[in-house]
Amino acid sequence: xHVALRCAACGLLHDPGVPQxxxxxxxxxxxxxxxxxxxxxxWSPADVRASRERGLWRFRPVLPVAAAGRVVSLGEGGTPxxxxxxxxxxxVFRDLWIKDxxxxxxxxxxxxxxxxxxxxxxxxxxxxxxxxxxxxxxxxAVAYAxxxxxxxxxxxxxxxxxxxxxxxxxxxxxxHRVNGLISDCGKLVKQGCARFGWxxxxxxxxxxxxxxxxxxxxxxxxxxxxxxxxxxxxxxxLYPTGGGTGLIGMGKAFDEMERLxxxxxxxxxxxxxxxxxxxxxxxxxxxxxxxxxLFPQAHTIASGLRVPAAVADFMMLRTVRQSGGTAVxxxxxxxxxxVHELARWQGIYACPEAGAVWTAAQKLLARGWLxxxxxxxxxxxxxxxxxxxxxxxxxxxxxxxxxxxxLSRL
Numbered sequence: 474x475h476v477a478l479r480c481a482a483c484g485l486l487h488d489p490g491v492p493q494x495x496x497x498x499x500x501x502x503x504x505x506x507x508x509x510x511x512x513x514x515x516w517s518p519a520d521v522r523a524s525r526e527r528g529l530w531r532f533r534p535v536l537p538v539a540a541a542g543r544v545v546s547l548g549e550g551g552t553p554x555x556x557x558x559x560x561x562x563x564x565v566f567r568d569l570w571i572k573d574x575x576x577x578x579x580x581x582x583x584x585x586x587x588x589x590x591x592x593x594x595x596x597x598x599x600x601x602x603x604x605x606x607x608x609x610x611x612x613x614a615v616a617y618a619x620x621x622x623x624x625x626x627x628x629x630x631x632x633x634x635x636x637x638x639x640x641x642x643x644x645x646x647x648x649h650r651v652n653g654l655i656s657d658c659g660k661l662v663k664q665g666c667a668r669f670g671w672x673x674x675x676x677x678x679x680x681x682x683x684x685x686x687x688x689x690x691x692x693x694x695x696x697x698x699x700x701x702x703x704x705x706x707x708x709x710x711l712y713p714t715g716g717g718t719g720l721i722g723m724g725k726a727f728d729e730m731e732r733l734x735x736x737x738x739x740x741x742x743x744x745x746x747x748x749x750x751x752x753x754x755x756x757x758x759x760x761x762x763x764x765x766x767l768f769p770q771a772h773t774i775a776s777g778l779r780v781p782a783a784v785a786d787f788m789m790l791r792t793v794r795q796s797g798g799t800a801v802x803x804x805x806x807x808x809x810x811x812v813h814e815l816a817r818w819q820g821i822y823a824c825p826e827a828g829a830v831w832t833a834a835q836k837l838l839a840r841g842w843l844x845x846x847x848x849x850x851x852x853x854x855x856x857x858x859x860x861x862x863x864x865x866x867x868x869x870x871x872x873x874x875x876x877x878x879x880l881s882r883l
Contacts, residue, residue: 581855586682605658676716690726748773
């Protein structure tokens with residue numbers, strides 16, 4: 474493994490052979506770099522197609538794994554890219570695709586990042602690990618920590634969906650509910666790391682979760698080649714954005730693929746999608762700012778979007794602007810309607826964050842920012858089953874099977 478760690482802000486190099494969190498000089502995220510010049514010409518798309526590795530580990534040469542290191546895996550990555558059926562409100566889009574991350578272990582894209590982060594932590598002999606989580610990240614961290622035989626502590630807002638709390642408890646984590654937002658949970662994790670020696674696994678305060686998330690970007694041209702016959706990137710990608718690792722990671726993947734000679738300089742337009750009640754990146758984008766201020770009184774039922782401040786705000790904004798993208802906020806009512814429409818017309822029981830993405834696509838089409846004929850990819854980042862408590866079960870009539878005429882009352 475030829476990897477370096479460089480600060481995304483000031484450029485200072487850090488030793489990847491010892492545990493690292495933020496830059497020691499400016500407290501900004503560290504990003505892994507690989508010797509892509511040495512890989513260019515020796516590792517190609519054909520090698521990926523021929524690989525016997527499963528899921529995201531097909532991209533092992535650009536992942537933080539020591540040559541003799543043991544991969545901590547539960548079968549993550551390799552999720553389907555589904556062509557949207559042209560019916561109902563989806564009919565107007567001619568080339569719309571949905572990358573469905575719900576089939577990952579623990580039901581969300583968070584499995585990708587935790588696979589690489591815990592793999593690297595295990596290589597470095599780190600234990601225990603701790604993180605704040607509004608839901609899916611905690612469940613994934615606990616699962617991979619259990620797989621690696623590593624202790625994990627999770628701090629969750631008290632209104633975190635019960636399914637996320639349950640999966641963390643069942644996997645043996647030390648789970649703590651906090652009467653605040655994920656940012657308040659993060660403060661407690663920081664204090665605990667300083668006091669008890671835990672390793673902070675928080676979003677982009679640890680450099681290797683990003684590497685797992687970037688594999689979503691690596692997979693896209695292979696997915697499109699398999700489904701549409703073309704090894705290319707889409708015209709636009711809409712992504713639900715809280716802490717931002719998925720968005721930043723895909724941008725990193727595209728840059729690496731260009732340096733490897735796999736693609737040219739053209740990029741998909743990257744779209745940040747947030748909830749109207751917690752939209753710090755949307756607000757900063759619209760104001761032309763380089764950093765996003767703490768969003769006041771943050772609230773949304775989409776727990777993955779309830780991130781009022783992100784350490785990588787400048788990286789998200791840079792990724793969006795360099796791609797020619799934009800940022801959109803939707804209301805909770807709109808994103809829940811999006812969940813219903815994805816289930817009704819596409820058969821996908823998506824998370825609320827994906828409901829927001831689908832709603833944003835319709836808004837951007839109506840504004841003329843998206844065109845119906847463009848190749849567009851929406852990300853469903855997790856299963857809707859973890860959010861069952863958000864959607865009331867309708868009161869349905871009960872048929873009396875003993876009544877021979879019960880079907881006539883339908």
